[in-house]
Amino acid sequence: MTDRQQRHQRAMQKLKAHVDDKVAAADQQRGLLLVFTGNGKGKTTAAWGTVTRALGYGYRVGVVQFIKGLWECGERERLAADANLEVSIMATGFTWETQNRESDTAACQAVWQDAARLLADPEVYLVVLDEITYMLKFGYLDIDTVRQAIADRPPEQSVIVTGRNAHRELIEMADTVSEMQDVKHAFDAGIQARRGIDY
Amino acid sequence: MTDRQQRHQRAMQKLKAHVDDKVAAADQQRGLLLVFTGNGKGKTTAAWGTVTRALGYGYRVGVVQFIKGLWECGERERLAADANLEVSIMATGFTWETQNRESDTAACQAVWQDAARLLADPEVYLVVLDEITYMLKFGYLDIDTVRQAIADRPPEQSVIVTGRNAHRELIEMADTVSEMQDVKHAFDAGIQARRGIDY
Numbered sequence: 001m002t003d004r005q006q007r008h009q010r011a012m013q014k015l016k017a018h019v020d021d022k023v024a025a026a027d028q029q030r031g032l033l034l035v036f037t038g039n040g041k042g043k044t045t046a047a048w049g050t051v052t053r054a055l056g057y058g059y060r061v062g063v064v065q066f067i068k069g070l071w072e073c074g075e076r077e078r079l080a081a082d083a084n085l086e087v088s089i090m091a092t093g094f095t096w097e098t099q100n101r102e103s104d105t106a107a108c109q110a111v112w113q114d115a116a117r118l119l120a121d122p123e124v125y126l127v128v129l130d131e132i133t134y135m136l137k138f139g140y141l142d143i144d145t146v147r148q149a150i151a152d153r154p155p156e157q158s159v160i161v162t163g164r165n166a167h168r169e170l171i172e173m174a175d176t177v178s179e180m181q182d183v184k185h186a187f188d189a190g191i192q193a194r195r196g197i198d199y
Numbered sequence: 200m201t202d203r204q205q206r207h208q209r210a211m212q213k214l215k216a217h218v219d220d221k222v223a224a225a226d227q228q229r230g231l232l233l234v235f236t237g238n239g240k241g242k243t244t245a246a247w248g249t250v251t252r253a254l255g256y257g258y259r260v261g262v263v264q265f266i267k268g269l270w271e272c273g274e275r276e277r278l279a280a281d282a283n284l285e286v287s288i289m290a291t292g293f294t295w296e297t298q299n300r301e302s303d304t305a306a307c308q309a310v311w312q313d314a315a316r317l318l319a320d321p322e323v324y325l326v327v328l329d330e331i332t333y334m335l336k337f338g339y340l341d342i343d344t345v346r347q348a349i350a351d352r353p354p355e356q357s358v359i360v361t362g363r364n365a366h367r368e369l370i371e372m373a374d375t376v377s378e379m380q381d382v383k384h385a386f387d388a389g390i391q392a393r394r395g396i397d398y
Contacts, residue, residue, distance in 0.1 A: 025389055026390060032385050042248075045252070101207040158396045174383065179380040181379075187221065196325065199252075
């Protein structure tokens with residue numbers, strides 16, 4: 001073995017020992033609360049990636065979409081035939097399309113009923129509350145209601161919250177928080193959103 | 200309409216005008232290069248979310264996994280039956296499991312041949328180079344080869360690169376870059392990776 005190979009092997013052994021230690025220290029097993037926030041691309045996309053993953057094992061999954069209801073959505077089409085997936089969509093689209101506080105609040109409260117039911121169902125392994133952060137920001141939903149429903153969920157159930165500016169209380173109670181930061185975005189360079197990639 | 204409702208409507212109209220302007224300014228339509236990097240959760244997951252999305256429209260997709268070959272993977276199971284999806288996996292697992300520079304380089308070069316073929320195929324709408332950043336970092340692949348293959352790809356093809364510490368040249372040529380930042384991670388609090396959620 002050359003010197004370079006030996007150095008590489010030692011570095012990799014050290015890295016492996018570090019990872020092995022961390023794996024050994026992780027001894028709890030329960031449902032997780034994950035928050036995907038920040039202004040960059042990938043929040044909803046990562047949530048759908050996790051949905052695909054959970055469905056791959058045959059788990060039941062519920063997705064509640066609080067904002068993107070009027071958009072085409074390839075993921076939904078691709079997975080729609082899966083009997084283990086339930087998707088609820090808020091009846092109005094983006095709030096700046098409707099611009100009516102009262103009807104948006106009513107639509108939000110209606111779809112929240114689906115979320116609350118899913119969050120109480122021990123048969124549901126994963127619940128995605130997609131773009132719910134905006135509902136809290138606009139005051140269409142109150143944080144106490146959401147926090148309580150998440151806290152009281154079945155212990156084996158995982159929850160993913162997505163959206164910019166996640167509420168401080170959600171960040172605090174979360175197990176895992178990733179902030180997707182917008183380093184650059186094609187849209188800002190004049191490139192159109194692309195079918196099958198962006199939506 | 201109350202004062203509060205009017206204020207809300209004005210704010211939403213302003214937001215809508217801003218979004219409409221940006222949509223009007225975006226007039227290019229072509230394949231994108233997206234980079235999901237950073238040390239947080241969601242890079243590979245967002246890539247698989249996009250794969251699901253593209254398959255949902257019936258597009259052909261190629262995924263090349265440079266590192267996670269020995270792990271279970273719910274997404275792959277869920278989507279494996281899709282005739283439009285091709286997945287290539289590097290023969291060795293994590294490099295700190297194998298700890299042999301020579302065999303890892305050979306395995307990497309072998310799976311890169313699949314990547315190069317996919318990147319040259321105009322029938323493939325999306326190519327995912329999952330965790331390729333580590334191959335560049337360890338020197339198993341060289342940046343010029345990768346940059347050239349991405350630059351020469353068919354104009355309608357999109358590419359997603361995932362992994363920590365994405366190479367400066369990949370960041371520069373990318374259309375969209377999201378950095379997933381690890382705000383907190385369940386694993387660090389002693390919670391085990393969860394089937395169907397983390398893997």
